[in-house]
Amino acid sequence: MSEGNRIWQTVIGLALGLAILALAGGYLGWLHPLGDSLSVGRALAATAILVLAVFASFAGLRMAAFVATLLALLTGAQVLLAYSWPGLPGRYSVYQKNLLYRNADLAAVESDIRATNPQIVTLQEVSEPNLALPARLKDAYPHQHVCPGGRVGGTAILTRLVPVPGTAFCAPGLAAMQVVAGVEGQDRIWLVSVHLHWPWPYGQGDHVDRLLPILDRLKGPAIMAGDFNMVRWGHSVSRMAEVLDVRAAGPTFGTYVGWSDFFRLPIDHVFATRGGRVGPRPALGSDHLGLLALVEI
Template identity: 25%
Template sequence: MRYFLSVAICVIVSLVILIAAARYVVGIWIFTAISSLQLHLAVTCTLAAVAAFVLHRSLLPALLVAASLALGLHALWMTREMVQQPLAGNNVDAPALRLMSFNILSKNRENAGAIRDLILASGADVVNVLEAMPLRGELGALSQIYPYRIGCGEMTKTCDLMVLSKTPLTSPSVHSLSTIFENGMILSDLSWQGRMVHLAAIHTTKPYFDDFQTLELTNAARMLDRLEGPLLVAGDFNASSLAPNIRMFLRWTGLRTASWEPPTWPDWGGWFGVPIDHVYVREPLHIRSLQRLPSSLGSNHYGLVADIVLAP
């Protein structure tokens, strides 16, 4: 019985490893979707293979442990590869631009007041709200602190992606990155610390809609690559920074991540979730801190708050 149970576990682990490792040989979209879970799958497979080895000591479960560890270690290496360079010197007292990015869930109307209060008390200079429909009735209150807005009636008919700011947003533009999802990116400029900072708020489709997510990231990268100077990008990418198309997007644009990206989805996953909401920067901007909001307030995502500084 122990032998057959060990064999059954090994078969399942082998299939999962083959699926997770497919990213290294093919670029099919379904494997791209799974790539966001590579670290989670590697840890799960390692534990399962160890259990199979305990049940029946043989070469196969030992090899599967090694393969699972290799997948996990490479996932960790990939996360470090896209991390921003450390800042020289102490930047604790440097002025910071605070950004909040939060997918509040379009059906989350009962928590609109709490989300409004959270935004107003956040101290954020710029707020990206995704699936912003619940806040349509709160725009008046939000405008008391954030008089500048793009989205939800300002340059868009829909109320999905919205950018709020305490200071003027110049050169605003709204872009549909594919035919499947309208108004998926908002671009604007913000004057800060004597520099013009390019801002981009992005909401991509989910990765299991064929190749549409990769198409959207490609279109976004083309537009962002034309922008020179400081660039701050945030939003719901529906994929972790491990996904091949996200890595392509980061390489193309020169954007980098914080040293650690908090998991944001699903909300019930807590700290075992997947970081699919991101804040990315391009030099000379630097992410001094990146934190997850303490509560999802009824959304299926946790929001993020980042303090951004200019590198000396």
């Protein structure tokens, strides 16, 4: 083998190893919050491994190329399934929206909510100016629970369903209340609106640690929706879903469009006890798309 070929193999092998390391690291959120940050790029890492595997095969690294291809296909299939597999629609309609604290098009958001007519609305970044939206919707959603937040605003739940008295409360980045539902009011459902911190190197891991004991106290069927600032397969989101015993409504969508309309991050989600089906709504003055879900408890 010539010196040029050996250098070529070394470069490809090193690049392939780094891509595999990044992919594997995305499964280690249980060990360190950095793992969750890496899990956001799982699809990109799997794609990079597939491309590098082709080069590795031509460079004579056939066994490495074969193993890398299998790894990329197995992990990439998980992400592809999340993006493509729809859930079964349920009885309860949920409109999820991060408003953006400086939204200048609240009228369009109001119109979209009225047009889709959901039973439940979950909001984030409910800043002082954005409080005008719940006020405008008071006629359609008489039961409102708004929790204050920091610089970008808080979380809120708007609903036509009748609240169970004394159940509404606030926590950091979270609003929750229990409501009466069902044909004869036989169901009690916890509604939760969530806005998590950004992931590592920011404080998402610690934020989730504070919320888990709170969510663990909410017994019975639940619907949880919000801006999680994390993909649904991330460890932090999985922990919250597990403790509340809820499943993601599918499929997942790229909802954050603040960087580019062509590079969307799937970080807004709707969960329910028995899952459901979800679809996107327009951005309407926000850097997040809305979601409209039909979920089941």
